[in-house]
């Protein structure tokens with residue numbers, strides 16, 4: 001297998017696999033048109049597999065990222081790879097995996113169809129926003145990897161959080177919090193109730209089981225932090241109800257605008273994975289990706 005990618009996440013995935021790494025070199029025309037090109041160490045030979053591990057950088061426009069991804073996938077197909085695994089560490093546009101209001105697109109389906117039409121033979125992602133939607137979105141095999149144990153390894157080494165209660169900001173994160181609580185040896189967890197207005201995006205948070213929080217540290221766990229509203233509101237509620245220290249753990253550090261600054265103001269620790277490159281991408285997802293890609297190749 002060859003790994004085509006744009007950052008150290010792809011390079012490390014290749015190392016774990018013992019595979020060649022083909023870096024993507026970027027060129028952008030003045031009007032924003034992208035012209036990526038991957039460098040090989042020799043010609044693509046018959047029957048070879050490529051895994052495309054393209055990673056979004058914090059602050060990068062998601063639309064440019066997706067277009068870049070599509071172009072690289074197209075180039076890999078044209079180069080003659082027999083099989084292509086599209087590995088998108090953060091599944092861009094996955095929040096819109098269904099229609100919330102009439103006449104909206106199911107954007108995740110548009111991304112899935114495009115990947116398939118361009119020649120992807122399998123799709124691999126980490127902590128999909130709604131994992132159960134993947135089989136409905138893709139006709140090719142789709143794999144959702146959980147980063148919970150990757151994040152858990154990191155925080156389990158921090159004694160200041162040895163008494164922590166695990167907090168899910170909404171029911172979407174409850175499963176993650178439950179698994180996390182189990183991995184940390186049976187910690188207590190609670191799931192807040194979050195409502196987001198589908199038209200304005202405004203969040204209202206209703207904390208639950210707040211008696212658990214008093215005098216204990218809290219680990220808030222979520223799939224992603226984008227604008228930061230969810231995490232900040234949850235952290236504030238935890239402090240208000242007596243949490244002594246707060247760690248914010250999430251898989252995807254999208255961290256738009258001043259989200260990171262807002263988080264720093266209310267959390268003692270901020271830990272994310274490197275599915276997106278950022279200064280808080282402390283937990284490495286490359287072993288997870290390598291394992292999944294190796295499994296696919298064995299099938």
Ligand code: R5P
Nearest residue numbers: 172224225226227228229230
């Ligand atoms: C929502 O359901 C997700 O799991 C996240 O909680 C949400 O997308 C985070 O967005 P923001 O950081 O903008 O509140």
